[in-house]
Every structure is written in C-alpha cells, then in structure tokens.
Amino acid sequence: MHENNSGQNKGERHLMSPGKLNRGPIEFKSRPAERQGELMAIATTNVVCAQPTMSICNGVATMTREGFRRLPLTDAGSGQLKGIITVSDIVDFMGGGDRHNLVKNKHQGNFLSAINDSLRTIMTEQVMTLQPNNNINDAIDLIVGKRHGGAPIVDDESRVIGMVTEHDLLKALFQGQSLLSVEDVMSHSPRVTNPDCSIASVAKQMIKYHFRRLPVVSDDVLFGIVTAMDIMKYIGSGEVFKRIQTGDVGEVTALPVRSIITGNLQTTTPEKSINEVAREMVQKRIGAFPVTEDARLIGMITEFDLVRTLASR
Incomplete structure (x- = not known):
C-alpha cells in the first residue's frame, strides 16, 4: 500500500x-581503520575548472560534455579556488530552491536571460576541500559524514590539484x-x-x-x-x-x-x-x-x- x-x-x-x-x-x-597517504593515489588529478565569469549556459555545457557532477571555479590570474558549481545547484536553478530566485526576480522569469548570467551568481563560495596530505579517512569523513558527493583537493595556495568523489572512494574500497x-x-x-x-x-x-x-x-x-x-x-x-x-x-x-x-x-x-x-x-x-x-x-x-x-x- x-x-x-x-x-x-x-x-x-x-x-x-x-x-x-x-x-x-x-x-x-562511525570511523574505519586508518588508511594513510592514499588520497592522491585515488583522486582525479586532471581536473577541469572554469572561471566564475563563465555563463551558466557554458558552465552547464562543460559539465554535460565532461560528465561531471561538480565544476570548481578558479580565479583566472592566481588559479585560486573561488567557488564550486554542482549538479544540485543546477537543479536548484531550474526550480528546486533559492537559486531559482535568480530567474524569477533578477530576470523576471526570463530563462534565456538568466542562463546567460555568470556562474558566480549561483556558485557555492564556501567550498569544503581536502589537502594532498590528507588520507582516505579524511575524505570519508567529509563525503560520508557531511554527505558531500565529492570535494576538490587544494594545495597551500588554494589551487585545485585534484578531485575526490564517492565513485573514487568506492573504487578504493570495494576490493x-x-x-x-x-x-x-x-x-x-x-x-x-x-x-x-x-x-x-x-x-x-x-x-x-x-x-x-x-x-x-x-x-x-x-x-x-x-x-x-x-x-x-x-x-x-x-x-x-x-x-x-x-x-x-x-x-x-x-x-x-x-x-x-x-x-x-x-x-x-x-x-x-x-x-x-x-x-x-x-x-x-x-x-x-x-x-x-x-x-x-x-x-x-x-x-x-x-x-x-x-x-x-
């Protein structure tokens, strides 16, 4: 029933x-046994990033073409991480939540106008990240504990050097x-x-x-x-x-x-x-x-x- x-x-x-x-x-x-020094070994290191000034339309096209659920946004000059766009943000923009207000209010419901606005208008600025010296447990704590599908790995200057996702963890753990x-x-x-x-x-x-x-x-x-x-x-x-x-x-x-x-x-x-x-x-x-x-x-x-x-x- x-x-x-x-x-x-x-x-x-x-x-x-x-x-x-x-x-x-x-x-x-709540916590598995320690797995030290393995995070970069399972991460994707050839990470595609975009600039916050890219249009939402072009950002979505990039994510669709590459098959990505998330797209880090970096400064053109320094390469520093400034934000991130996830597939959930796009769903939100399409009518799911607060990001849809960009369409309704700023663009008076005009979808064509809204989708040509910049990614910075819907990006998440406070990005949860990992560092290259973190271990797999740290990634598990973030992805499982905080229910994030993935996270960028950044160096000491906040430049993106990798990405780890649920899929990467599953590949490492299912053996x-x-x-x-x-x-x-x-x-x-x-x-x-x-x-x-x-x-x-x-x-x-x-x-x-x-x-x-x-x-x-x-x-x-x-x-x-x-x-x-x-x-x-x-x-x-x-x-x-x-x-x-x-x-x-x-x-x-x-x-x-x-x-x-x-x-x-x-x-x-x-x-x-x-x-x-x-x-x-x-x-x-x-x-x-x-x-x-x-x-x-x-x-x-x-x-x-x-x-x-x-x-x-």
Missing part, C-alpha cells in the same frame, strides 16, 4: 513496498569482501515520482529532500529513474532551447520527466552481495540501482550507501 497522498502533488510520495523480509536499519561503526547483501544497506520505501510529473516539481523534491535521483513509478511499475544529471543534460545538450518560444522559464520546466530520462534502466535484487553491486557500479559508472523483488520496487542502493558501509569495516 502507498501512503495517503491526498492534498499532495501526485508525483510526491513514498513507495511503501517493504518486500518479503523484515529489513530493519543496520548500525555501522575487500563483505558478507552483507543489498537488503542490509539499501534505502527502504524510497520516495518516488511519476512519468508525468514536471521537471519543476521533481527539481523541488530533489532539493527539498537532498536527493540526486528519484525512481519513476507508474501504476506500481518501475518506469525508470530520473537523476539530477538528466535535468542538467536537458540544458547542457541544448534540448531546452528547442522548447523555448516566449523565453519564460515555465515553458521549459513544465515538461514531464518522462521526456528527459536517459539510459537503460538497470536494477538489482535484495539478496545480491554488496561486493558484486559495488563492482557493477564501478565498472558501469552507475551511481545507484533501484532494488526490485518480484518485479516490484522495494528500495534503492547508491554509491553513498556502499561507501558508508564498506568504509566501516
């Missing part, structure tokens, strides 16, 4: 399908063995949306509940999964400009999410080992799997879930 959603947007609800087993919460240790299965660590009764829900509505849900992805369910059947990257690619691929007639932001965010879902739907099952799922995520560069049982969606397992679990061993 689904929860009573009377008075709510029909796209905003939890999927109340616990499956056959009693899957209670799993408790994890070991764990007796846990997907059902032990997955998120239960996930919040879901439906194929006809608008981009604007989904953007609001993602920002409100701090999600980067939502399963899309139609008549209790898993239709697909919509991600923050899908929303960003809608802009970065140029598809959004095909929808513009008046320039009003409403006409580009009213599109149903079924229109922007990309990629083949891949799922996993509750009994599968987390080692196997971690290997699949690393090899396929997939950030999450919907978990199904008897063709029903019962949960979600993400890179974050796996990093948190594997790091606690």
Whole structure:
C-alpha cells in the first residue's frame, strides 16, 4: 500500500513496498581503520575548472560534455579556488530552491536571460576541500559524514590539484569482501515520482529532500529513474532551447520527466552481495540501482550507501 497522498502533488510520495523480509536499519561503526597517504593515489588529478565569469549556459555545457557532477571555479590570474558549481545547484536553478530566485526576480522569469548570467551568481563560495596530505579517512569523513558527493583537493595556495568523489572512494574500497547483501544497506520505501510529473516539481523534491535521483513509478511499475544529471543534460545538450518560444522559464520546466530520462534502466535484487553491486557500479559508472523483488520496487542502493558501509569495516 502507498501512503495517503491526498492534498499532495501526485508525483510526491513514498513507495511503501517493504518486500518479503523484515529489513530493519543496520548500525555501522562511525570511523574505519586508518588508511594513510592514499588520497592522491585515488583522486582525479586532471581536473577541469572554469572561471566564475563563465555563463551558466557554458558552465552547464562543460559539465554535460565532461560528465561531471561538480565544476570548481578558479580565479583566472592566481588559479585560486573561488567557488564550486554542482549538479544540485543546477537543479536548484531550474526550480528546486533559492537559486531559482535568480530567474524569477533578477530576470523576471526570463530563462534565456538568466542562463546567460555568470556562474558566480549561483556558485557555492564556501567550498569544503581536502589537502594532498590528507588520507582516505579524511575524505570519508567529509563525503560520508557531511554527505558531500565529492570535494576538490587544494594545495597551500588554494589551487585545485585534484578531485575526490564517492565513485573514487568506492573504487578504493570495494576490493575487500563483505558478507552483507543489498537488503542490509539499501534505502527502504524510497520516495518516488511519476512519468508525468514536471521537471519543476521533481527539481523541488530533489532539493527539498537532498536527493540526486528519484525512481519513476507508474501504476506500481518501475518506469525508470530520473537523476539530477538528466535535468542538467536537458540544458547542457541544448534540448531546452528547442522548447523555448516566449523565453519564460515555465515553458521549459513544465515538461514531464518522462521526456528527459536517459539510459537503460538497470536494477538489482535484495539478496545480491554488496561486493558484486559495488563492482557493477564501478565498472558501469552507475551511481545507484533501484532494488526490485518480484518485479516490484522495494528500495534503492547508491554509491553513498556502499561507501558508508564498506568504509566501516
């Protein structure tokens, strides 16, 4: 049974399908064993940066082209880190939260005008960073403890020399063995949306509940999964400009999410080992799997879930 959603947007609800087993919460240790001197070995060192003066449109196009969830913004002269743009900031800008005020207020709802404003208008200035002498535990503390998907690594002069993400940590941690299965660590009764829900509505849900992805369910059947990257690619691929007639932001965010879902739907099952799922995520560069049982969606397992679990061993 689904929860009573009377008075709510029909796209905003939890999927109340616990499956056959009693899957209670799993408790994890708060800190793993020390792993010294390995951070730069797992980090991406060829980091693409942009300047805060770059337009939002060009910044999103860069992130889409490179497949990045985050883009450090650096000073043209000194190379010092000045801020960062994440895929969540773009979702926020598209109608999810406070950054959408740039569109509504400063640009009176004109999307074309707003998207040509500079990245500095929506960037995060107080960036959580790591240093090259930090260890993997420090990255785990930041990414898992503070629920950040990744962080720039900066030198003593605040210049970006690397980037470490959930995916990098997962690659470093999944080599070991764990007796846990997907059902032990997955998120239960996930919040879901439906194929006809608008981009604007989904953007609001993602920002409100701090999600980067939502399963899309139609008549209790898993239709697909919509991600923050899908929303960003809608802009970065140029598809959004095909929808513009008046320039009003409403006409580009009213599109149903079924229109922007990309990629083949891949799922996993509750009994599968987390080692196997971690290997699949690393090899396929997939950030999450919907978990199904008897063709029903019962949960979600993400890179974050796996990093948190594997790091606690």
